Amino acid sequence: MRRLLSSIQVPIWLKKHSFHTRLLVTYLLLTALSTSLMSGYLLWSFHSYFMRTRQADLENWTTALSESAADAIERQDLERLELLVHRYGAPETVTLRIFAPDGRLLVSSNPRDPQTMNWLEVAGVREALQNQTAQGLAKGLFSQDDRLYVARPILRNGQLLGVLRMSLTLQQYQRQFVTLAWAAMSALLLTVILCTLISDQLARSLSKPIQTMRNFAIRLGSGHFGDKLTIRQSTELDQLAIELNRMSERLASLDRERRVFLANVSHELRTPISNIQVTVEALRSGASEEPALRDRFFQTIEDETRRTARLIYDLLDLGRLEAGVTLLERQTIVLRQLIDRALRAVESRMKAKGLSTQLAIADVWLEGDPERLLQAILNILDNAIKHSKVDSSISISGYRQVKQVVIEIQDQGMGIRDNDLPRIFEQFYTVDPSRKGSGTGLGLAIAQRIVQAHGGTIAASSLVGQGATFTIYLPLKS
Missing domain, CATH: 3.30.450.20 (PAS domain)
Structure with a gap:
């Protein structure tokens, strides 16, 4: 039966019709086929049984009558x-x-x-x-x-x-059989009519939500994100509708993030480019003739160019990490050596601000890309240095916890407000808008993507006035 159903080809003319029509015709064809086969089998069984029974009766009668005939013929x-x-x-x-x-x-x-x-x-x-x-x-x-x-x-x-x-x-018997065949055909016709009505209701109950989901998908494809789909059926279609709603919400969220991202990128690029343009125009207007003013303008151009390049590199890094195209060169890493490299890279900045460090690093090993993990730790340290008070301390600890390595970086700055904590890993988000020009606003977002690419997580906690703590969780070397 399964081979028979799989061998049935949908006619070309039927493919041009709606899903409801195709489903209804399929139900009717299957019903007509099954009932016809059943009716034919029953009629054939009845005919075969009758013929065998009558043939057996004739054999019994002729056997008995042949004995009586033999007696009469002998006499x-x-x-x-x-x-x-x-x-x-x-x-x-x-x-x-x-x-x-x-x-x-x-x-x-x-x-x-x-x-x-x-x-x-x-x-x-x-x-x-x-x-x-x-x-x-x-x-x-x-x-x-x-x-x-x-x-x-x-x-x-x-x-x-x-x-x-x-x-x-x-x-x-043949007259009775014809009557029986007509009765079977009538019953078959009645069955097909009843099945047509039932199949039509069933086809509508299945095709209507599918049509609704089709229209919903068309709206999604047209950019109408965030719409809600409601399917009131306790079937797998409910789960599909729930997943489509989740996809719609996710697409709406991604669309909002895309718009915000483009707006932020435009804003971040517009500022240094405008500064460079204004400085170049000032130099053309005669500022280049004053050595002190000229040097200051050249320094401005250099700073803004460096800032623009850093922003572009951060955007490229973030894009690769989110797209999953960045290949991690996994190696065995000694946690203490990784932290030492990060501290050496920011040593001059910490001295300039009078910052000291308190280290508590256990002898643990992990597996990952050392350069990428160094970039993530440097981004967090950069954030801690920016927001630390002068002549304060930054605490760094690393230890093993069950099957993961925990790295904690704590500063003694002003801390992060509760309403800012959920958003600090967003792209271009900065807690202090007045200091937005000091960075690209992508450092923590990049750090989070790097940690996630290693199968870990990153979290932040803070008490206003007492500083912030960033905690990285990474899997141990397997």
Whole structure:
């Protein structure tokens, strides 16, 4: 059945119709096919059972009658033979004939039987005269109707006394069978009509939510993010609708982030470019003739160019990390050596601000890309240095916790307000807008993406006035 269904090809004309029409036609075809096969099987089973039963009846009757006929033939009692065939034969339905060993007709229940015809041509007679019982289906001699027959030799003590042939008409059965077939066809038609109504309701219940989801997907494709889809069915379609709603919300969120990101990038690039443009125009206007003013303007151009380049590099890094195209060169890393490298890189900046460090680094190893992890730690240290008070301390600790390495970096700055904490890892977000020009606003976002690329997480906590703590969780070396 499975092979049959898989081999059914959808007609080309049906492919052009709606899902509801295709589903309805499929249901109807399957219903018609299954009910037709069932009806055909039942009719065939009934016909086969009837034929076997009537054939068995004929065999039993001819076996019993052949004994009575043998007794009458031995005594040459033709009257008894006449009485026998007329008692068990009926002119229209059951024909009983007894033949002599030479093929002559002795007696018959049908008064129209001629005596002079060649009875050896009648089905089964020739075989019976050769001591073989014959049976089957043949046409009647006069009405040409279908008849079941049995031709049996009449034997006594191994001697052939004659042949008994009994036939049964099938006209009445055929009429009943035709009536039964019409009843089956009527039942089949009624079943198809009922199934059409039921299938139409079922097809609508399935196609309507699918059509709704199709229109919803079209709206999503057109940029209408954030729409809600409601499917009131306790089926897998509910789960699909929930996932589509989640996708819509996610797309809406991504679209908002994209717009904010583009706005922030435009703003961040506009400022240094404007400064460079204004400085170049000032130099063209004669500022280059004053050495002190000229040097200050060149320094401004250099600073703004460096700032723009750093922003572009950070954007490229962030883009690669979010797209997952950055390949990590995984190595075994000693945590203490990684922290020492980071401190050496920011040593001059810390001295300039009078900052000291308090270290508590355990002897642990982890696996990852040392350069990328160094970049993440430097971004967090850069944030801590910017917001630390002068002549304060930065605490760095690293230890093993179950199956992960924990790195904590704590400063003694002003801290982060509770409403700012959830957003500090967003792109271009800065807690202190007045100091936005001192960085690109991407450092913490890049640090988070690097840690996530290593299968870890990063979190921040703070008490206003007491500083902030950034905690990195990384998996241990397996």
